[in-house]
Structure formats: structure tokens, C-alpha cells
Amino acid sequence: MKTDNRPWYWIPVLNFASGLPYAIIISVSVIMYKNLGINNEDIGIYTSLLYLPWVIKPLWSPFIDLYSTKRKWFLSMQLVISIAFLIVGLTIPFSNFFVISLAVFWVAAFASASNDVASDGFYMLALEKEQQSFFLGIRSTFYRLSMLTGNGLIVVIAGYLEQEYGDKQKAWSYTMIVVALIMAIITIYNFFSTPKTETTIVENKTELVPNKSFGAVFATFFQKKQIGLVLAFILLFRLGESQLLKMLTPFLIDPIAAGGMGLTTQDVGVIYGTFGVISLTVGGILGGIVISRDGLGKWMLPMILAMHLPIIGFILLSHFHPGSVVYVYLTVIAEQFGYGFGFAAFMMYLIYVADGESKTSHYSIATGFMALGMMLPGMLSGYIQEYLGYGNFFIWVFLATIPGLILSRFLIFPADFGKKSEQE
Template identity: 80%
Template sequence: MKTQNNSAWYWIPVLNFASGLPYAIIISVSVIMYKNLGIPNEAIGIYTSLLYLPWVIKPLWSPFIDLYATKRKWFLAMQLVISLAFLAVGATLPMQHFFVISLAIFWVAAFASASNDVASDGFYLLALQKDQQSFFLGIRSTFYRLSMLTGNGLIVIIGGYLEQEYGDKQKAWSYTMLFVGALMTLLTIYNYFATPRSETALVKNSVAAPKASFASVFSSFFQKKQIGIVLAFILLFRLGESQLLKMLTPFLIDDLAVGGMGLTTQDVGIIYGTFGVLALTIGGIIGGIVISKDGLGKWMLPMILAMHLPIIGFVLLAHFHPSNLYYIYATVLAEQFGYGFGFAAFMMYLIYVAEGESKTAHYAIATGFMALGMMLPGMASGFIQEYLGYGNFFVWVLLATVPGIILSQFLIYPKTFGKKVDTNP
């Protein structure tokens, strides 16, 4: 299927926005919502971390998306499921057993969202030629990050505003989730009309031996050089970050009496969802620029340190509890900029790991292990925080970054990997 650039401008931004928004709601906004609805940190940590599982095991069912129906049918169907799921969450929040019911619905939405990601990525590769894919790569990333800003910023601000307006947090978040469901419905309808309707058929007879073919592709990933160190690095690199992400919002919202910062939901939405995402985006852009200029080898360690060292700021916040919001702004901006800057190195290394035949499948497997490295520590984060208290918890999070830093020094890869090739004579 060939798509002209002018028509691609109509569907690529919205399709990627519709891919990122469900992830932000399921993984991040759910934490804020459940915290405000009185769910304990231990339960928030373990159950919302389990929502990562569909992204962990995504490589196991992604071949079915290739084998049955078109990518367009898949992502439209999955976006419809996500829309209905968010509407259902909004309808169930006023109920007595809302936590269990809404979690079950979020599970459905998470599997649909992971499948939507696979189908959307595949459609992008089918719909555009190579030069178009390169051109629109930055557009995809920008609108995916914009969806993060919408989820972590606008949606959280709406939830906080409705909390103050109604004085009833369950009603406020019920209306908020209904709004999210309506928004996803509009995105789905737009994508139905805007995305190209024709799609290049899969190669005939490609399903002759799908299990053997996929098994060989899957097993070949584990035959790569240094695979033991590679997997250990992928799993442990985000050991600290995975716990930080789950307990950071509870820390900002919790009262001073229990060691938190006592911020309102709207404060968190503004600080983390707007300024934080802006810093994240700038950090990611600069990270990509420096790697393309000098290669991954020069920047791997500095970028990893830039990602992890800002955790010291949260250690200081938890111990001194400054009343001035500017200290919180500065800490969050430093952490988000460092995360965007440093994470570019990690993702570039995953691209290197996926190099060779079956690049797409191997990248999916690598990101699946990355999600596993986020899910398992996140599940334990609430229990660890309750045991240690916020001050010592952030010290532990900082120490948890050390294994990944050490392992990064044993990785073997071309030092110029990612460097832009100079075509000038």
C-alpha cells in the first residue's frame, strides 16, 4: 500500500495519539486515581504494576495480528474495546467494590492497548515507504509524547478540578473516566475515516508453518552474543525507576504527617503532566542529537548517570519537605529531563540488540523484557515504601540503579553505533 505524504499527515498524528493515551491512563493516571480514592500504596503498587503484563507478553501473541485480518481492522477494533473499557470504568467507580471491578476492566483495556500498539506499528510500516517512514518518525514520537502530556496533565487536572467542584472523589473520577472513554471514541471514529482503507496483503502461504517460523525467530534472539549480560542489563536497568514511578505520585499527594508533600491532584497534573513532559521531550530530543553526533559509546555512561542521579532530589524532598513549590518543580524537571536524555541511550542500545534478521520481532522481545523489568519491581514498590517510609525508600531507589550502571560497562557494542554517517565528500 502506498500513501501520499499529504494524506499521511491526516492519520499518523492521531493514530499515534490514540496509541499513547490508553497507556498513560492505564499505567500512570490509574495510580493517581486510586490514590485519591483511598487505595493503600501496597495495593496500588502491586495491582497497577500487573497492568504492565500485556506489554510484557505482547511478543507471544503479536504473530496472530500478522496472520489474521488486516492491521487496520485490528487497531480499530482494539481502540473500540479501549473506548468501551474506559466508559465502563467510569460507570463502575461509584460502586461499592469499584477497585476490583475497575482493575478487571483495566486489564481488558491493557491487552487491547498492547494489541493496538502492535497493529498500529505494523500498519505504519505497511502504509509508508522507507523514505516516508523516516520522515514521519519524529511526528510519531511527538504525538505519542503529546498523548502522555494529555493523560498525565490535562486528564489529571480535570480529575482534580472535579474533586473540588463536587467534593466527591468517586463522582469526580467517574466523570473523568467517562470523558476519557468519550475522547477515545472520537479518536476511534476519526481513525476509521482518516486511515487508508486498502492494505497490502501478507505474502501468500506465509502461514504455512507459523509456529516453526516464529519459534526459530524467538529462539534466535537468545543466541545473540552476551545474551546473559544483555538480559540482565535490560531487566535491571529500570530497577530503581520502576519503583520510583509507582510511588512518586503517592509521595506528592500524601499528607506531611505520613511523609508526603501534601500537594493537590491539580498540582500534580500541572507539575508532572505539563512541565514534566515538556522537560522529558526536550531531554529526549537532545539525547537523540548527541548520539547521532558522537555515537552511543561516548554517551552511554553520562546519559545513564543523567537519568538516575536526579533521584537524589527526591531523597532531599522526602527528608526536608520544603514548602516552596519551586523546589518540587525543579526536582521534577531535573528528573524528567534526565529521564528523557538518558532513556534515549537505553532505547538506542535495544535497537542494537535487535539488529540482524527478524529485527522487528527481536525488538518486540527486548521491549517485552524491558516491561518485565518494570512490572516486577513495581509490584513490590508499595510494600517497600510502607516498610521503609518515603525518605529511606528514595535512598533505596537510588541504590537500586547501581546494578544497571555496573552492567552497562560490560556491554560490547560498536562505539559509533547510532552516529549519523557523513555523506559529504
């Protein structure tokens, strides 16, 4: 039994430290390069490649399992990320900044993916299973909040500095330096707030003894029960969501004549930045609480339905285009609440899949397949939407959720997995 390590003090910030670098590297870099005069072809090719470390992170995750502690790994990686963002900020004024910044972003991307592996492993080692289920919603919520911070607040800062200085290079240089300082502060906080849980684990020789080779750690994942079904479920569970996330903002912004809702970018920011955040937070916290109370078995199906049924709202919006923005608000509120509530079940199931020896590596492999399941359909979503139009596209997205739903009914796992024990 692990002792109380005050998880409320470190879980939110540790997960914020996972989401913020991802947002900067994958999303904010696109806006930065566009504002700094890089053409769309280069932006599309090279910023898409920055996503690759998160897909292939299972290939090096066993090293994180076998050498040193998870705490040392994520603290080191967060420091590397801080330095990388600082270098990007300092080199933006250079004539060859595009090549230099891409190279540094690649380093930051690998460090960020490694930070995710170590943070996930630390979470599973530092908390009991009933605590893991309770804090799933908190983890998901703060990860999403960090994404909103990167895609919202950081971009706002850059825009303000562009107007203040009238110099886009200087503005983005200062912005990236600010991001580096934020990451450095987060790293320092995590150094003092995260418990040294693994010291006891090492002494008891229950986790970090390097008694398995790289290949053995990797291979044991594919020896788990129902592994074919498990991988199919992980890859297909987010088949609909992966396409929805790519085309949802274009749908809201495109004019009604093009099948969209005709909202301004500011409207979309307000909708997701206020009501969306509140709904996501409430849904995520509630999802963790009910799994902790009743176990995963009772809530798996209701949570999957809660996550996918709000797509019907977008089908209705795309077909009827109601004049009042209230309907958009209601649909987004339902979608964000359902995402926060339902995703807790999926993440809890991944923890079950990874459970056992080498859980950090196995969790990383599972999330790597999850990332692949998001990346490939997302790459095709634009082509599918253009071919079908928004109305039929959202119908297709809803139908794409069915395979994952069907597969979930054949998964075998303890019904009380994640349930808080009576003595707790």
C-alpha cells in the first residue's frame, strides 16, 4: 500500500506539463511559421512530422522502464523542453531560423513524448488503483486545459506583442521565451511537489530491477490476453472522434453557404474557452468519481455512449442551421461534457491493459496505438468532408463510432477495476 503523497498537489501540474509542450509543438508552431512567412506546403509537411514521436514512443519506452526512476526522467525531460523553447525563441531572428527551430522542436517533441511516458508510469506507481480511477478525470481535465492555454493564451500573447512591437519576429521570439520560462517554473514546481515514491519501490525490488531486455519488455505486451481484440478496440474507439476534432472548427467558422455555421473565430473561442472548459472539467471529474465509486464495468457502456451521442447534435446543426447561437452552445456543452465524462473510461481501460510488470512501457505502447488511431483517420478527414459535405460527414463520423462500441462489448476485464476499496 502506498502512503499518502498528496496527489492533489502534483497531479494537476504534472499533467499540465504534458499537454502544454504538445500544444506548442503541434499547433502553435503552425501559427508561428505562418506569421513568419513560411509557405503552406512546408508548414504542412514539417509540422505534421513533429507528431511522429508520440506515435513511435513505445519503441524507446522500455528504456524509461528499465533505467533510473520515472521521476528523474520526467524532471529531466521537462528541463530539456524548457531549454529547447528558449533556443527556439533566441534563434527566431536568425535568417535560417526555420531549419534551426524545426530541429530544436524535434528534440522537444521527443523529450515531450518521453515526459508523457515517464509521467504516466509515475502516476501508476505513485497511486493505488482506486486513486488512479478517481484522478483520471483530473488528469484529463488539466491536460485539456493545458492545450487550451497553448492554443489560446499563448497565441493571444503573441498577437498582442505583434501589435505592440509591429515586428512579428520579435513578438514570436519573446513569446517562445515566455513559454520556456513557464515550462521552467513548472519543472521547478514538480521537483518540489512530486513524491519520491520509487525510492521504496527500488529498495523492495518490485519495479525497477532491469531483469528484462528491451525486446522482452516490448514483446510481453503482445502476449496479453485478447491482444488482437484489445488493439482493434484501441485503434477504432476514437475513429469518429479523430475526424470530428479536425473538422469541427472549420464547420463552425465556414459560412452557411458552404455548409458551416458562419461563426467568427472569436465566437468559437468564447464557446470553447468558457462553457466548453466548464463542461469538460465537470465531465472529467464526474467520470473519475463514478468509476472510483462503482468500478469500470458498470460505467463502460454509458460512458462510451456519453462520448459519442453528442455527435447527433452536430448532425442536426449541419442539416438545419438554426439561426440562434444558443443551439451551438448547447451542442458544444454536451460534446465537451461527454468527452470529459466518457474518455475517463477509455483511459481507465488502458491502465488495465498496461497493468502488471513493465506497466510504464505497456501503457506507452497502448497510448502509441491510440495516437496512431487518431493520426491516420484525422489525416483523411478533410478529404472525406470535402467529398461528403458537412451534413453527410457528421453522419459518417457518427457511424464510425459503432465499431469501437461493438468491440467494447467483447472486452474482458474485472467489473470492479478502479473501484475504491471499502476500507478506503
